[in-house]
Amino acid sequence: DQQVKQNSPSLSVQEGRISILNCDYTNSMFDYFLWYKKYPAEGPTFLISISSIKDKNEDGRFTVFLNKSAKHLSLHIVPSQPGDSAVYFCAVPRQGGKLIFGQGTELSVKP
Amino acid sequence: DGGITQSPKYLFRKEGQNVTLSCEQNLNHDAMYWYRQDPGQGLRLIYYSQIVNDFQKGDIAEGYSVSREKKESFPLTVTSAQKNPTAFYLCASSIGSGTAYEQYFGPGTRLTVT
Secondary structure, three states, X not given: OOOEEOOOOEEEEEOOOOEEEEEEEOOOOOOEEEXXXXXXXXXXXXXXXXXXXOOEEEEOOEEEEEEOOOOEEEEXXXXXXXXXXXXXXEEEEOHHHOXXXXXXXXXXXXX | OOOEEEEOOEEEEOOXXXXXXXXXXXXXXXXXXXXXXXXXXXXXXXXXXXXXXEEEEOXXXXXXXXXXXXXXXXXXXXOOOOOOOOEEEEEEEEOOOOOOOOOEEOOOEEEEEO
């Protein structure tokens, strides 16, 4: 069963507008969440994280929101740029340092 | 500069042959990981190693083997027992194996088996 879910396989937005990528999880014990960005034929790179003691974490154009009661987190990119076009994965670290990844959402930012 | 190296970038093999994918890191990280990515799916953990000379199976270890004889190196062998070996393979490392440690990924190896 999928413990971390990204239900939107793709998202297309206009340059300058907001991109919102969503992620749902099933286990209320999860207490740390990460977002990774991945370009084709490259490894993912860490983007931003959030601890369950917070409901928001901001880093420049990127903000992650956590709604623990809904077991939902979202990544906001404002303003979106063409260089943001990539696949975005949410992930949860588990015992032993393992990461459980969502399926990913492919973001396309059109000029 | 420090990082994770995976070689080669593209690898082609005939069905029935074993193949070993290389992963080297000079970040002085204790923990290393192997994932595979398939189209439309997230990354799935194959094997991981928290320390030299120790490793554990991940979620999809069948048909794979690893070794961790050196801190810097964590090679993955895809054996002929792996039913669907064609995939994009990613190696990662982290300082430790606690839950708050960020993982750093290599550039990946795309394996095609025909």
